Amino acid sequence: MSALIRFQNVSKSFGPIKALENINFDVEDGDFIFIVGTSGAGKTTLLKLLLGEYKPTAGDVIVDDNKVSTLKKKEIPFYRQKIGIVFQDFKLLPERTVRENVEVPLAVKNVPEDQWAVRVDKVLQLVGLANRSELFPSQLSGGETQRVAIARALITNPRFIFADEPTGNLDWETADSIMELLVRINKEGKTIIVTSHHKSLVEKAKKRVIEMKNGKVISDSSAKGTKK
Numbered sequence: 001m002s003a004l005i006r007f008q009n010v011s012k013s014f015g016p017i018k019a020l021e022n023i024n025f026d027v028e029d030g031d032f033i034f035i036v037g038t039s040g041a042g043k044t045t046l047l048k049l050l051l052g053e054y055k056p057t058a059g060d061v062i063v064d065d066n067k068v069s070t071l072k073k074k075e076i077p078f079y080r081q082k083i084g085i086v087f088q089d090f091k092l093l094p095e096r097t098v099r100e101n102v103e104v105p106l107a108v109k110n111v112p113e114d115q116w117a118v119r120v121d122k123v124l125q126l127v128g129l130a131n132r133s134e135l136f137p138s139q140l141s142g143g144e145t146q147r148v149a150i151a152r153a154l155i156t157n158p159r160f161i162f163a164d165e166p167t168g169n170l171d172w173e174t175a176d177s178i179m180e181l182l183v184r185i186n187k188e189g190k191t192i193i194v195t196s197h198h199k200s201l202v203e204k205a206k207k208r209v210i211e212m213k214n215g216k217v218i219s220d221s222s223a224k225g226t227k228k
Helices: 043-051 073-080 098-108 113-126 142-154 172-187 199-205
Strands: 005-014 017-027 032-036 058-063 083-086 160-164 191-196 208-213 216-221
Touching: 005 043, 017 043, 017 216, 032 043, 032 172, 032 199, 043 058, 043 083, 043 160, 043 191, 083 142, 098 113, 098 142, 113 142, 142 160, 142 172, 160 172, 172 191, 172 199
Parallel strands: 032 191, 032 208, 083 160, 160 191
Antiparallel strands: 005 017, 005 058, 208 216
């Protein structure tokens, strides 16, 4: 069976600057993977290649057996519906309630409006915000706001979730609860990829870790610490 995601000899340069160099790894359906590294390691470039925002200078990013770089411009929005993105800075709409923020992807995907309530209720229950649905982002804690972002990423049932530094702006206890939520979502069958520099949280989760430095993968370990 083919991997869900495959980075195959991927390099990306911006003029003389090599942002990524010969990246190779697979993500199987149902995996939970941390991508770690300091600022400038290449994590953001990796994400943008996955989203189709950048095209690789060399190699291929393959998702569901499709080369992302060969997608036409009009196909990119439909392709991105496979991906649930959780951003460090949340990117919620401040003038909309929790429920309305989570509904946005349903509107974009043209899901019939009579299906929205049941789907939103279910996902808010999953992330522990069933009693916060009518509040606005300004009325929520940092952890609650990130849970809304996770609910919004899940609402269209994407193939996988990419969480970009989801605990970067949170205190330890709140960050720990967000990571536990992502692990629980993974146990229910969703593929999760998390970029993080939060070493303690990564070690606690005991998941596969891909470490990057200067645009290269320098290690790729399973939960037991064996090379893959």
